[in-house]
Amino acid sequence: MPRPKVHPSQRQRAAEACNFCRASKKRCSATVPCTACQRRGIGDSCHLTHRPRGFRAAPLPLPHPPRTRASAPAPEQVPGSPSGGDCVRRAVSDGIGMFVHVKLTRQPLVYIGEAASLSFLQLIRDTVTAQIGPSQFSHNEKRDSMLEMEPSAAESSGLGTASCNIDLEGSLLYTRTFEAATGGLLDVFGPTEIEDLLVKTKTDEAQSLNPCQHASIDLVIAIGAQCKSPLEAQQVGPPYFRQAQQRAFAGMLEDPNVDMVRAFLLMAFYMLGHCRRNTAFMYLGIAARAAVALGMHSPHSYTDLKDPVHRLHIWMSLCVLDMLVSSILGRPPATAGLRAELDAAIIGSNSSSATRQSPRTAGLFASYEILTIINESIEALYGRKVSSTITVEPYLSKIEAWSKRLPSFLRNPLTTRGDASTQKAATDSIHVACLYYFAITLVTRPVLISRLTSRPDVSTPSSSPLASACLDAGVYLIQACSEAHKSGLLLGNMCILKALIFAAGLILGFDMFAKKELDYEVEVAFRSAKDVLDFLGVQSPQASHYSEILGLLSNAIMKRRMELSSRPRSKYVGKLFSFNREGHSDHDDSAGNDEALTFDDRINVLRGWDGLELSQWDSFPFFNPRAFGF
Structure with a gap:
């Protein structure tokens, strides 16, 4: 029988949520402004739509019934891991990685590889379950949701392009934000090309521009609005993006x-900031195939051109974003196998020239080189499942050699002036520095996992420096982002940094959960990661979800420390009598009480507890493919 309808006076949740709480899937007080928007500082833009429920995000009719989970290839049920974790369903596939569900209407299966932070998160969840049992971190209603945003009704129907009427001055302001947001990652316009195209779009010369040129300018404004403020991200960004989308597909490719x-x-890039990573991955594939069709991967296509440098920078920007997104998701890049010839013939020679040292393009070349090393290391360490000191150290040597070639202005950007150029220079340096730290964490993470999960009596002195390098890189990455946040240099939406911060936070959290002693620097950096993600979470529901995951991991760490600190110091005596009966409470009660613990409480917990002792996990640092939702 269906559950009886709850009387309005007995409802524990509001029947209607505001626009921001609905988008971020947060509990709303249904007031105007609501408490969540007041806490975020965006109360002026909080409003209730009061739309009828039948209008909301109804699934579009399909030409054939969608494939459900039951109709997909059934994963094989296997016993739980030797570590005592829950049973997992292994996908029937010889490939590496796992197939996961995205919380969308059609629930497709998508691939996430071993190097992805989502795979590492699942490993941590299994470890936490094995050590302390079920908790809010490992077992909660959102554990299978990584918040891929669903398209709105306006996006699906193509409505809302009538509001794209920003004047030239306003468009130029969004252009400055766009340049800062993409600094160090993309360089797809000439020095004055954006301004020239903007002027043409406002005059009779607009007829001379092709649809994709119009689309590019619309996307500059959309990305700038997306990163500027929550209100502009909702009111300006989507209409300009939908208009650009229609123009890009006007010729059907x-x-x-x-x-x-x-x-x-x-x-x-816009879709990454819109929490739609799989859509971004698809668009990168289209861009890559179009580039190959034009021969942009071949050195011979650059010989008879008026502006080969501009064409080269677009190709490099495509490779940078493709390699970066693929490394975050653990997927093969669309440009894999296409870069070698051009690297040797053109990019390698330009790297040592004045182009490599120019403040405008130095970040692009630096990002291209470090991401090339990252993808090589992922293929060797995660793709072939080979992890040892002998295989790790050569990649660390490459990373060190790359860092020594960085120009000084990328290491120490000038941040005294508070103008747009200062923010762009700072973003260039932040992106490049975080990619450097991210590279080291990816290369050394398997060693850290092996060390933290080995027996206490097993000595691995040769691995200790590599494990320490992984922790140091994670701490430095978060410190760099935290300092930029405190200096006011971070934009409201940093689509790449939020993923890198989350990956570093998981590494520090796993170390905190496993180690005997407390490391103050690691503890502070872990808290700073959550603070920065909270800041980015105002405009990014994905960053807010990342922060929530780190918060639940922090509660699990606290629970383990409390349990281990209460163990007797000697086997000859036990606690016979106590008025405190909290130790007999259920897991659900203890998991709920963890949320009240503060960071200072975590620091003052008694020390001296055993390690993980998970030597029976003979598949570390790699584990079998899994099928779970995200």
Whole structure:
């Protein structure tokens, strides 16, 4: 029988949520402004739509019934891992990685590889369950949701393009924010190309621009609005993106050109900030195939061009974003196997020239080189499942050599002036520095996991420096982002940094859960990661979800420390009598009480507890493919 309808006076949740709480899937007080928006400082833009429920995000009719989980290839049920974790369903596949569900209407299966932070998160959840049993971190209603945003009704129907009427001055302001947001990652316009295109779009010369040129300018404004403020991200960004989307697909991809490559590259970047990583991954694939059709991967296509440098920078920008997104998701890049010839013939020679040292393009070249090393290491360490000191150290040597070639202005950007150029220079340096730390964590993470999960009596002195390097890199990455946040240099939406901060936070949290002693620097950095994600979470529901995961991991760490600190110091005596009966409470009660513990409480917990002792996990640092939702 269906559950009886709850009387309005007995409801524990509001029947209607405001626009921001609905988008971020947070509990709303249903007041205007609501308490959540007041806490975020965006109370002025809080409003209730009072739309009828039948209008909301109804699934579009399909030409055939969607494939459900039951109709997908059934994963094989296997016993739980030797560590005592819950039973997991292993996908029937010889490939590496796992197939996971995205919380969308059609619930497709998507691939997440071993190097992805989502795979590492699942490993941590299994470890936590094995050590302390079920907890809010490992077993909660959102554990299978990584918050891929669903398209709104306006996006699906293509409505809302009528509000794209920002004047030239306002467009130029969004351009400055766009340049800061993409600093160190993308360089797809000439020095004055954006301004020239903007002027043309406001005059009769707009007829001379092709649809993809129009789309590129729309995307500059959309990305700038997305990163500027929550209100502009909702009111300005989506209409301009939908208009750009319609223009990019106007020719049905029949006549590829460089402008098409640039447009789909920018669409992918916007989708990353919109919490739609799989859509961004698809757009990158379209851009990559269009680039290959134009021969942008071949040195011979750069010989008879008026502006080969601009064409080269678009190709490099495509490779940078493709390699970066693929490394975050653990997937093969669309440009894999296409870069070697051009690297040797053109990019390698330009790296030592004045182009490599120019403040405008130095960040792009630096990001391209470090991401090339990252993808090589992922293939060697995670793709082939080979992890040892002998295989790790050569990649660390490459990373060190790369860092020594960085120009001084990337290491120490000038941040005294508070103008747009200062923020762009700072973002260039932050992106490059975080990619450096991210590279070290990816290379050394398998060693850290092996060390933390080995027996206490097993000595691994040769691995200790590598494990320490992983922790140091995670701490430095978070410290760099935290300092930038405190200096006011971070934009409201940093689509790449939120993923890198989350990956570093998981490493520090796993170390805190496993180690005997407390490390103050690691503890502070872990808290700082959550603080920065909370700041980014105002405009990014994904960053807010990342922060929530780290908060639940922090509660699990506290629970383990409390349990281990209460163990007797000697086997000859036990606690016979106590008025405190909290130790007999259920797991659910203790998990709920963990949320009240503060950071200072965590620091003052008694020390001296055993390690994980998970030597029976003979598959560490790699584990079998899994099927779970995200």
